[in-house]
Amino acid sequence: MKNRVFQVILACSLFTVFSSVSMASEVVLTPFGQSPDAMMVKVVLKKLGVNARLEKLLEADGFQEEKVLITVVAGSSKGLGEAGIDKDAEITRMKSVADVAKAKGMKVLVMHIGGKGRRGTLTDMFIVEAVPMADKLIVVEGGNYDGLFTRLVEGTDLEILPANSVRETTEPLQMVLTEWGVVEQ
Amino acid sequence: MNRSISSLIIAVFCLLATQAIHAVTVAPILQSKEGMVTAAHPLAAAAGAEILEKGGKALDAAIAVSLALGVVEPYASGLGGEGYMDAVMADGREVAIDFRSTAPAMANYKNLNKAGDLGKVRYTPKGYCVAGVPAGIGKALELANLPLSVLAAPAIRLAEESFEVTETFSKVNMDRWEILSEKTPGFLDDGMPWAAGATFRNPALAKTLRIIAKKGIDTFYKGELANNLDRFMRKNDGWTRKSDLKAYRALSKEPINGSYRGYDLSVPGSPVGGPRILATLNILEHFNLAIMSWDDPLAIHR
Incomplete structure (x- = not known):
């Protein structure tokens, strides 16, 4: 009898835990610049209970009924080389992916998580293209050290959601994904 | 005095481990008539200056800097590395110590051929070579004033009491995150790269440094630490054995003028x-x- 009661309590607890998080892959994740940063965001999302699909070279016809597109901006020459594309092809890819996402009514979250260390000519080129795609924007401290993101959101409704570190992006991510119905409160 | 300052600078510079130094900073030009320590990290330079204040000479400071660098920039320096020291002593003697690492005996042609993609093998225990830094420090100690326990103290303190993560540390962590999360997740900040400004401690390294400071350099090649490394290598399919460590020697060489x-x-x-x-x-x-x-x-x- 005791065992039975315990099982019921355990089942109820597990149901409670899982009902507060996303069960299906409602988020698709792709890097903008082919750095490994998108993989880090996947780990953070996992901690939030969000099962995101990571596609390094997501194309416009590659969506699977997801609600949210997250793109993590950071240029990596090594990553681009490994992916076999150049910076112009990467920008073209992301523009068409974002266009289709918008047309499908998806939300687009742009993230820059590498701080000052992940800025530079290549990354800045991608940032300039990425910010106008965003419905929400998360920037880890140091990434906006020179006010680039501030200038890019000037005159728009877009707000920069800050985080102190990659680990601490859980807070703004949870807020955004809750607002977009991916994570239940 | 000028000569001793230049030997200090040369010694500190040359004792650094050999991997690429990432830090590039802009700072005012400083001068000193009493001696000066330069290093790739300000906390390591401070460790060297602390040793000078305790009565150490250039070589003492160089040893302290080398150990401290292994704590504050583990991506570029450390006990597991290698190097070369070239110094001019105050009496004019020139000293050169070659402490580059050596491959273990099992890293032979046959095993390397069987090991697969060497680009990947280098990130496994098979990729480990016998470290030269402890032996290099051991040779340098023969010319130093202060005991190893004093010279290792600043490094142990940094590893135990923590220090602030630099932009460079953070960037290297980001760049190497995939390999770190796969091979040494415990080194990360709860699975994530260390952010600049975060507080980093390395109690395991502090413990290793304490053992070396207490038992001497030989413990790395013949004693407790050699046994630990041998056990780890056998358990994790690595090639280095205690016999490789025991056979390692840092070499005294002639500098070139x-x-x-x-x-x-x-x-x-x-x-x-x-x-x-x-x-x-x-x-x-x-x-x-x-x-x-x-x-x-x-x-x-x-």
């Missing part, structure tokens, strides 16, 4: 880049760099 515009130079011999430095400087002697500004294309390309 040259000159540049009237200055006498003492540099490490081959295969370290000393001869190349001398050749470059001897070519540069034919050009009047003093009349060119720092950004003059002629100065840059020559």
